[in-house]
Amino acid sequence: MHYGIDITRKNRVLFQGFLDKFSLEELNKVPKGFRNNIIWNIAHCIVTQQLLIYKLSGLEGVLSDKMISEYRKGTKTERNLSQSEVDEIRNLLFIPLDQTEVDYNARAFKNYKEYTVSTGSTLTSVDEALVFNNFHEGIHLGYILALIKSL
Template structure:
């Protein structure tokens, strides 16, 4: 598990660099052929990590219900995200992962409600599997973000 919890901050650093080097307009733009935008994908990975790790472990989330409502599975951008909203997501990129690492090393994740993920059909049965899937999920969305960036630059 140590490796997974070391990879996630690095993935988040990549998302952070993308936020810092992409205009607000491009973070919000949904190119033809896509259903969402860069900032939705980044907000989605933050929300999904919280739901898969904390909610299914019966622990309180470190994010608002409003954020969950905007970025959870089966949502899509409902309008442009303001710079303030982007800054909130950017801050949560690191605070949520650092808290998860701390909580994991302090053995706070004691129980886990099984959950079958729609992406692969696998059933998560414990926190270790959840973090392994979170790493896969964030890599998948990083790929989407990179495709969006290429489309926006062409």
């Protein structure tokens, strides 16, 4: 197993725990001083992983264009999600990640388009993207923990 994917998987287990612990109302709440909620942060991490790994490798990921447009960088919480939408996000915690591991082991990520992230680092390979993705998800884990304290 790729170490970076294993770390992402462990973070997704934490996200799954938040989905189990908090009510739909709590998952949707945007506390004063925040732009987003718990469920947006989780969905954003799922989308960002797919964009960093697949899109920049010139490959199709497993997410819908609608989901990508709602949770990609630069978006914010626009509405409350239904329980069925939260369930869909829950189902996507591991499916794209499992596919990433299959594709990584099959050496599907042959090309990578350089991309400079908001921290100023330039990603030049899928391995660098996997490492950066964990940094990114860690930031959002921190946001979620702050949101939880604000509930």
